[in-house]
Amino acid sequence: MKGVVFVELISMAEDLAGEDAVDKVLEGCDLPSGGVFTTVGNYPCSELMTLVQAFSTSLDTPAGELQNRFGRWMFARFAQGYPAFFKDKNDAFSMLESIENEVHVEVRKLYPEAELPTFETRRMGDGALEMIYSSERPLMDFCQGMIEACTEHFGTPAAIERREHRKDDKYVAGFEIRLAA
Ligand code: HEM
Structure with a gap:
C-alpha cells in the first residue's frame, strides 16, 4: 500500500488528537516499518489495519x-491533488463510474505497485447507482467514506445501503447509492 495513505492517516489522527498523542500511539504499535512512513515508500496493508485499530x-x-472518516479525508485530498480527474465530471455518479476505468487506471500507470480494489457499476433507474467493491483488503468502510464524500462534493448527498460478503478470498461489498430527492 502506498506510503501516501499512511502519511495521510497520521495527518488525520494528528488533526483529531494532536501530535503528541499520535506519537504515543505510534510508539505503542509493534510495526515492522518502525512507524516511520514516507509518501514514496510502500508498506503492508496489515500495518494500516494495526494503526486504525490503535487510533x-x-x-x-x-x-x-x-475508516469512514479516513475515506472522507482521502477523498478531499485526492480532489485537491488531482483536479484533472474531476474537471469533466458533472455529477457524483459520473465520477464514481470513472474510478474503475479511468482514475485507478491512471493510478496504476503512475504506480504499478499500487494495491487497488475493482469496481463494477450499474445505474438503477433515476437517481440510483449500484457500485460493487471487490478487494483483497477489508476497506469497505474507507470506501463508503469516499463514496459519501464524493456525493457531498457534487452537492447531492445520498443514502447508501451496503451488503457485504466474501468471495474467493476477496472482500466484496455492494453499495446501493440513492441520491436524496
Ligand atoms: C469516490 C472515488 C473513489 C473511490 C470510491 C476510491 C476507492 C478506493 C479504495 C477503496 C482504495 C483502497 C484500496 C482497496 O480497498 O483495495 C483506494 C486506493 C487508492 N486510490 Fe482510490 N478511490 C476513489 C478516488 C480516487 C482518486 C480521485 C484518486 C486520485 C488519483 C485515487 C487514488 C487512489 C490511490 C493512490 C490509492 C492507494 C493505492 C495503494 O495504496 O497502493 N482514488 N481507492
Whole structure:
C-alpha cells in the first residue's frame, strides 16, 4: 500500500488528537516499518489495519467509523491533488463510474505497485447507482467514506445501503447509492 495513505492517516489522527498523542500511539504499535512512513515508500496493508485499530482505541472511536472518516479525508485530498480527474465530471455518479476505468487506471500507470480494489457499476433507474467493491483488503468502510464524500462534493448527498460478503478470498461489498430527492 502506498506510503501516501499512511502519511495521510497520521495527518488525520494528528488533526483529531494532536501530535503528541499520535506519537504515543505510534510508539505503542509493534510495526515492522518502525512507524516511520514516507509518501514514496510502500508498506503492508496489515500495518494500516494495526494503526486504525490503535487510533480507534486511543480516540475512543469505533474502527469502522475511523475508516469512514479516513475515506472522507482521502477523498478531499485526492480532489485537491488531482483536479484533472474531476474537471469533466458533472455529477457524483459520473465520477464514481470513472474510478474503475479511468482514475485507478491512471493510478496504476503512475504506480504499478499500487494495491487497488475493482469496481463494477450499474445505474438503477433515476437517481440510483449500484457500485460493487471487490478487494483483497477489508476497506469497505474507507470506501463508503469516499463514496459519501464524493456525493457531498457534487452537492447531492445520498443514502447508501451496503451488503457485504466474501468471495474467493476477496472482500466484496455492494453499495446501493440513492441520491436524496
Ligand atoms: C469516490 C472515488 C473513489 C473511490 C470510491 C476510491 C476507492 C478506493 C479504495 C477503496 C482504495 C483502497 C484500496 C482497496 O480497498 O483495495 C483506494 C486506493 C487508492 N486510490 Fe482510490 N478511490 C476513489 C478516488 C480516487 C482518486 C480521485 C484518486 C486520485 C488519483 C485515487 C487514488 C487512489 C490511490 C493512490 C490509492 C492507494 C493505492 C495503494 O495504496 O497502493 N482514488 N481507492
